[in-house]
Amino acid sequence: MAPVTEDEAAAAAERIFERLAESGGLLQQHDHQLQRQLRLHFRRMPARYLVDMCGGKAEEVLIHLQLLADCADPANRPVVHARFLLTIPSSSSSSIVRVHVHEIVFVCLDKPKLLSQLSALVSEVGLNIREAHVYSTLDAFSLSVFLVDGWNKEEAGGLLKAIKEKVIVWLADQMLRATD
Incomplete structure (x- = not known):
C-alpha cells in the first residue's frame, strides 16, 4: 500500500477526534494539540492502519499513540500493553466454557523475524493467538x-506481568546472540 498522504491523515485524525469527542473522552484545552498528534500519528502509519482504526474503537488509537511515544525512549523498549477485551461462550463436548479474550500490544524497533519471535513469546505464556x-x-x-x-x-495485570517476564528472557537471549 502507498504511504498515507497528509489529507488522508488529516481526515482519519478528524474522524477519530470526532468519535472521541462524542464519547466524552476529551478535554477542550487539549483539543488542538490532540488533533495535531493524531494527524502526525496517522502520517507515520501504513495505509492499512487507517482502514483498521477508522472502523474500530477510537480509544485504541490513543493507546497506540501513547505506546509509540513511550517507545521513543530506548530505555523503555520494548513497550508492552495488555488489556481484557471480552468473554465469549465456547462449547466443548461436555459443557459451556467461558473464554477470555485479551489484547496484547508490543511496540519496539522493527526488524526481520520480529513477528515470529513475538508469536513464540506469546505462545510460551500459554496463549492462543486468535488474531494478529x-x-x-x-x-x-x-x-x-x-x-x-x-x-x-x-x-x-497478571498477564502483563507474565509477558514482561518472557520479554526479559527474550531480550537477554537477543543480547547473547548479538555477542556471538
Whole structure:
C-alpha cells in the first residue's frame, strides 16, 4: 500500500477526534494539540492502519499513540500493553466454557523475524493467538497487536506481568546472540 498522504491523515485524525469527542473522552484545552498528534500519528502509519482504526474503537488509537511515544525512549523498549477485551461462550463436548479474550500490544524497533519471535513469546505464556495485526511505521517501529485467549482471568495485570517476564528472557537471549 502507498504511504498515507497528509489529507488522508488529516481526515482519519478528524474522524477519530470526532468519535472521541462524542464519547466524552476529551478535554477542550487539549483539543488542538490532540488533533495535531493524531494527524502526525496517522502520517507515520501504513495505509492499512487507517482502514483498521477508522472502523474500530477510537480509544485504541490513543493507546497506540501513547505506546509509540513511550517507545521513543530506548530505555523503555520494548513497550508492552495488555488489556481484557471480552468473554465469549465456547462449547466443548461436555459443557459451556467461558473464554477470555485479551489484547496484547508490543511496540519496539522493527526488524526481520520480529513477528515470529513475538508469536513464540506469546505462545510460551500459554496463549492462543486468535488474531494478529502488525504495522511497521515510517520511522522503523513495529506496532504488533495480538488478540489472544488462554489466560483464565479477566484481569490483565497478571498477564502483563507474565509477558514482561518472557520479554526479559527474550531480550537477554537477543543480547547473547548479538555477542556471538
